Amino acid sequence: MIKQSIQERFKLDDEVMKISRICLVVFFSFIGFGVFAPTSELGLYDPTWIRILHASITLGFFFATYVSDWVRKQIQTIMLFFFYTMSAHSLILLYWNSLYIGYLVGMILVLSCIGVSFVDRRSLVSYLGTVSSAGIVIGLYTKEPQVDLPLYLSAIITPALVSYLTLNIRLSSVEKLRISESQLKGFQDRMLNELDMANETQSNLVTTQWPKTKGVRLHSFFRSFGQVGGDAISYLEREDGKLALFFADVSGHGIASAMVSAMAVLAFKIHGNQTEPSACLKAIHEDLQALVPNNHISACVLFVDTNTREIQYSIAGHPPLIRMEKDSDPKFMEGMGTLIVSYLKPSLKNFTLTPNPGDRILLYSDGILEVFDDAGEIYGDEHLLSSVKIHSDKKGEEFLNALYEDSMSFSAKRISDDMSMLLLEIL
Numbered sequence: 065m066i067k068q069s070i071q072e073r074f075k076l077d078d079e080v081m082k083i084s085r086i087c088l089v090v091f092f093s094f095i096g097f098g099v100f101a102p103t104s105e106l107g108l109y110d111p112t113w114i115r116i117l118h119a120s121i122t123l124g125f126f127f128a129t130y131v132s133d134w135v136r137k138q139i140q141t142i143m144l145f146f147f148y149t150m151s152a153h154s155l156i157l158l159y160w161n162s163l164y165i166g167y168l169v170g171m172i173l174v175l176s177c178i179g180v181s182f183v184d185r186r187s188l189v190s191y192l193g194t195v196s197s198a199g200i201v202i203g204l205y206t207k208e209p210q211v212d213l214p215l216y217l218s219a220i221i222t223p224a225l226v227s228y229l230t231l232n233i234r235l236s237s238v239e240k241l242r243i244s245e246s247q248l249k250g251f252q253d254r255m256l257n258e259l260d261m262a263n264e265t266q267s268n269l270v271t272t273q274w275p276k277t278k279g280v281r282l283h284s285f286f287r288s289f290g291q292v293g294g295d296a297i298s299y300l301e302r303e304d305g306k307l308a309l310f311f312a313d314v315s316g317h318g319i320a321s322a323m324v325s326a327m328a329v330l331a332f333k334i335h336g337n338q339t340e341p342s343a344c345l346k347a348i349h350e351d352l353q354a355l356v357p358n359n360h361i362s363a364c365v366l367f368v369d370t371n372t373r374e375i376q377y378s379i380a381g382h383p384p385l386i387r388m389e390k391d392s393d394p395k396f397m398e399g400m401g402t403l404i405v406s407y408l409k410p411s412l413k414n415f416t417l418t419p420n421p422g423d424r425i426l427l428y429s430d431g432i433l434e435v436f437d438d439a440g441e442i443y444g445d446e447h448l449l450s451s452v453k454i455h456s457d458k459k460g461e462e463f464l465n466a467l468y469e470d471s472m473s474f475s476a477k478r479i480s481d482d483m484s485m486l487l488l489e490i491l
Contacts, residue, residue: 080183081129084139087177088126091150094170095119101166109160118153122146144187150174151195159202163209163216171199172223179227180234188231192224269296269325270484277307278491279370285464285485287431294321294359295429295484298329300336307370308336308344311382311486312363313429324359324405327352332365341365341378342401342412349380349404360406364427366488373490374418375425380404383433383445386426386452387419394452396445397425425488426452431481432471443474463487 096119103110125142128135135142154171161167175195182188199220203213211219274282284297294314302308310332314321328348335347344365352361362381369375377385381403384396401412419425428448435443448467455466464485471483 080181081136081139083181084143085126085129087143087181088122088129088146090173090177091146092119092122092126094173095122095150095153106164108157108164108166110157114153118149140182140184140187143181144191147174147178147181147191148195151191151198155195155198155202158199159206161210163203163206163211165211168211168216168219172219175220175223175227179230182231183235185231185235188228192228196220196224269298269322269329271297271299274299275301275307277370279373280307280368281460281489281491282309283460283464283487283489285461285468285483285487287468287479287483289317289431289479289482294325295431295482296325296329297484297486298332300333302337302367304337305370307368308332309366309368309486309488310336310363311366311427311429311484312361313382313431313482313484314361315359317482321359324352324356324361327355328361328363328405336365340414341367341376342414345378345380345401345404345412346410349410352405356405360403362403362430368488372418373421374416375488376414376416378412378414380410380412383428383430386428386449387417388424388426388452388456390420390422394426394449394456396449419490421490423490425490427486427488428467429482429484431479431483432467432485434481435471435475435479437474438476443471447471447474460487460489 095115098110098115099112099119101110125135125146129139151171151174154167154174157167158164158171175192178188178191200217203209203216203220209216270284270286272284272286274284282299286295286297288295294316296310296312296314298310300308300310310329312325312328312332314324314328331348331351332344334351335344338344338347342365345363348361348363360381362383364377364379364382364385366375366377377399379385379399379401381401384399386394387397388394397415397417399413399415402408402410404410433442433444433448437443448471451467451470455463455470458466464487467485468483472479
């Protein structure tokens with residue numbers, strides 16, 4: 065694993081490609097300049113055809129990095145080839161022209177560039193060893209050198225050492241980046257695992273399988289704004305035979321809201337046998353207030369007598385319930401109250417309703433209402449009431465899905481909160 069190719073780990077990303085392109089441009093410019101240099105006047109031997117050929121190949125590969133996948137994948141091998149040919153070109157010209165300073169500058173340029181162009185230590189060390197050795201031999205055997213030999217040798221060896229040190233620094237940075245990426249991936253994997261667990265917990269907080277009870281049929285709907293949400297729909301079969309229903313919306317989103325939602329459901333299960341719905345909500349408030357400092361809950365508790373069809377309910381900061389009677393338009397039911405699990409003591413009331421067979425009662429979260437169209441108009445209560453009227457011929461889940469689709473079409477499917485609904489059909 066440690067010997068895994070650094071080139072592969074670095075994945076030849078944009079940084080390497082950019083540096084390779086810069087080096088190709090530098091090589092092309094330096095080679096091309098020699099075509100127009102007054103070599104004859106300076107008494108230098110520098111065949112023009114070699115420079116033209118070398119410059120043409122260099123420019124061709126530069127453009128190929130933009131159009132050829134093969135060139136991009138093989139860019140390090142290609143660059144190594146160019147470094148060797150550039151070095152060979154410079155060394156030959158140095159030998160032919162008695163260590164002329166212009167060609168020595170080219171040699172220094174090539175040796176300096178490779179340190180920032182490569183992520184493969186083995187290739188770099190092999191190149192530096194070969195080229196530096198060849199450069200030293202040429203310096204030792206050149207007759208009548210135009211540059212002092214100690215200066216020439218230091219000009220060859222120094223950039224080679226700098227290139228090697230530069231590569232080591234870069235590889236150290238790459239290794240640290242790889243470790244950081246590995247740690248980040250581990251963190252992301254743990255977070256995704258926790259989100260999956262939270263999502264599973266969330267699915268258990270929104271009841272979809274309801275008990276078969278005489279007198280009432282129940283249907284629920286839920287769409288989370290994120291991977292997990294803060295809405296909860298639950299029930300409790302009370303000791304007196306009544307069915308207690310809990311509909312809650314925790315402020316905020318994500319795992320924290322889902323945790324508060326789970327705590328609220330547990331508190332409801334404990335206090336669902338209270339004598340009145342408002343007493344149940346107040347008990348939930350008292351249990352959670354000290355434990356939940358940063359969230360509040362809007363909720364509604366209903367006690368449904370399946371024998372007499374009587375419904376007792378209490379609302380804590382929740383949108384008004386909608387009643388759909390058989391032969392009249394839908395309307396909002398009475399009932400208001402303050403939020404629970406807030407800094408203020410909740411002010412709650414109990415309400416009683418005895419619906420007729422065929423009536424329906426709709427509970428919904430404010431996520432259904434608080435969507436906006438392109439003009440910035442909110443969907444709101446009246447649009448929902450109108451949608452309820454339009455789709456009143458539909459039943460159960462089909463009815464809830466129709467309301468959801470209407471809200472989504474209004475906002476072009478842009479949502480900003482969890483969406484949940486609960487429908488009671490009185491038999």
